[in-house]
Amino acid sequence: MPDDHSILEIDCEHVILQISNYIDGEIDANLRARMEAHVRGCKHCSAILDGTNNTLRLLADGKTLELPPGFSERLRLRLAAHINHK
Amino acid sequence: MSVTATIPNSRETDLIARIKAGDRALFYELIQPYQRSVYAAAFSVLGNPTDAEDAAQEAFLKALTHIGQFRAEAKFSTWLVQIALNEARLRIRKERKGLYSSMDEGAQDDEGEYFPIDYADWREIPSEALQRKELKEALQRAVQSLKPKYREVLVLRDIEHLNIAETAEALGITEAAVKTRLLRARLMMRDALAPGFDGSWSVGTPTYKKIRPF
Numbered sequence: 588m589p590d591d592h593s594i595l596e597i598d599c600e601h602v603i604l605q606i607s608n609y610i611d612g613e614i615d616a617n618l619r620a621r622m623e624a625h626v627r628g629c630k631h632c633s634a635i636l637d638g639t640n641n642t643l644r645l646l647a648d649g650k651t652l653e654l655p656p657g658f659s660e661r662l663r664l665r666l667a668a669h670i671n672h673k
Numbered sequence: 674m675s676v677t678a679t680i681p682n683s684r685e686t687d688l689i690a691r692i693k694a695g696d697r698a699l700f701y702e703l704i705q706p707y708q709r710s711v712y713a714a715a716f717s718v719l720g721n722p723t724d725a726e727d728a729a730q731e732a733f734l735k736a737l738t739h740i741g742q743f744r745a746e747a748k749f750s751t752w753l754v755q756i757a758l759n760e761a762r763l764r765i766r767k768e769r770k771g772l773y774s775s776m777d778e779g780a781q782d783d784e785g786e787y788f789p790i791d792y793a794d795w796r797e798i799p800s801e802a803l804q805r806k807e808l809k810e811a812l813q814r815a816v817q818s819l820k821p822k823y824r825e826v827l828v829l830r831d832i833e834h835l836n837i838a839e840t841a842e843a844l845g846i847t848e849a850a851v852k853t854r855l856l857r858a859r860l861m862m863r864d865a866l867a868p869g870f871d872g873s874w875s876v877g878t879p880t881y882k883k884i885r886p887f
């Protein structure tokens with residue numbers, strides 16, 4: 588990775604626009620390095636990045652969208668009725 | 674077919690073949706692992722549990738009816754998710770018929786920029802907050818508050834963990850559109866959840882400070 592001095596600076600706006608691609612690893616190494624250099628020195632962008640990562644962690648734990656209680660059983664019954672009907 | 678496709682699940686392939694051959698009672702076993710994905714897909718469009726369950730169950734019935742059309746080179750889970758998305762959208766169209774034909778259904782893709790509204794520093798998630806019912810409710814409210822087109826990408830990508838290509842395929846949009854919508858969806862979610870914004874689920878003494886550099 589190039590050291591910070593050789594990296595062209597980018598502004599907050601550019602960082603925010605790429606923040607989701609950054610999290611997904613959808614940007615090239617050069618842009619990644621520039622973003623990391625910016626975020627290290629910018630409390631604003633580092634707060635947005637941390638908060639977005641936290642949001643994704645919370646979403647990923649699977650509790651946000653649980654099946655309603657009894658879903659599987661109701662589905663099993665509906666399928667059985669459907670199959671027997673034919 | 675892409676080289677990144679997953680190794681065919683032979684158990685699944687076998688079940689599908691037997692169901693196509695007439696052993697329809699095996700269908701419940703086949704779809705067992707995908708109940709949540711299909712429900713989540715329906716929820717991503719409809720935004721409420723009751724309608725989502727109804728659409729998801731209807732989608733499974735349709736999948737069974739049309740299983741003869743499933744092509745072996747497709748991914749079964751993606752096929753199911755597409756059926757669920759279609760079923761859910763059909764319901765929205767029916768509901769809106771005669772009412773106002775408004776909102777985000779459609780053409781205009783606001784590629785406009787979205788900037789975070791809350792700059793609270795949120796480095797840590799207090800571990801006790803993760804257990805709290807309030808947090809779960811805050812997450813659900815935040816997801817429900819998104820417009821369908823943002824909720825769809827967020828649910829498929831960040832809750833169901835489809836990759837970008839799969840998300841694009843399931844929704845019938847480009848990967849570029851997935852990325853644009855995902856950025857916006859994630860920032861809106863962060864804004865909705867950032868502690869201190871309304872303080873609704875901050876735990877104990879607030880340890881967060883607002884940082885507003887601009």
Ligand SMILES: [Zn+2]
Nearest residue numbers: 599629631632
């Ligand atoms: Zn910045």
